């Protein structure tokens with residue numbers, strides 16, 4: 001497949017590490033498994049490493065790119081393709097309106113956490129997502145309760161998505177090479193997550209993990225008494241990383257949030 005004509009200098013501020021290893025690119029596309037009828041959104045197409053493949057599979061491919069230098073090149077490259085829509089904008093401002101949206105991206109690592117949280121709030125519009133992230137972030141997202149990597153991001157994303165670690169991608173697969181290993185993750189929207197007011201859950205989880213080495217009773221003392229924890233079957237002396245996602249949902253639904261807004 002043709003590369004975009006002139007060489008682009010990678011911009012650090014946009015987290016640009018361009019994929020160059022065709023076998024890795026194909027593995028990502030296979031993991032995503034795009035189908036004709038899917039509404040696909042690619043975050044940060046860059047120089048079209050993944051896009052060149054996606055365009056062959058999807059009838060409705062949306063590209064979201066912030067870089068003023070890359071957008072005209074993408075427009076020229078896909079000018080004749082009526083299955084491609086280019087959105088020159090910040091992915092953090094994306095608002096999905098349909099359901100069953102599928103999202104893919106080799107994400108800019110500098111904004112990956114806020115981007116994931118933005119998609120979490122739009123989970124009802126999303127079917128699934130396949131992303132490249134820093135390996136360490138993938139480990140944190142997928143970590144089960146009880147291990148060190150389990151934290152705010154694990155609770156929040158596991159609440160709405162099935163989180164699946166896929167393969168690791170070494171720095172050599174990119175130009176320029178990132179300093180860390182990367183990994184592919186698949187997040188599939190859960191069909192019936194328990195009801196919770198998401199901002200309240202987010203605030204409570206933030207408070208619960210404020211000091212990881214303290215007990216849950218201590219971290220939540222402004223909100224919840226020891227007796228209230230016991231009433232929910234939660235050991236007050238437990239560390240925040242030992243509580244399950246279901247425990248945090250239960251706590252939020254019963255006692256509201258650190259921000260004081262009532263749980264819904």
Ligand code: SAM
Pocket residue numbers: 014015016017018019020043044045046047048049050064065066067070089090091092105106107108109111
């Ligand atoms: N998909 C390409 C690849 O795999 O080679 C490029 C991936 S590069 C890691 C991240 C891409 O996201 C870059 O093209 C960058 O310009 C773009 N990007 C960075 N911040 C963005 C934002 N806030 N909104 C949309 N795109 C962004």
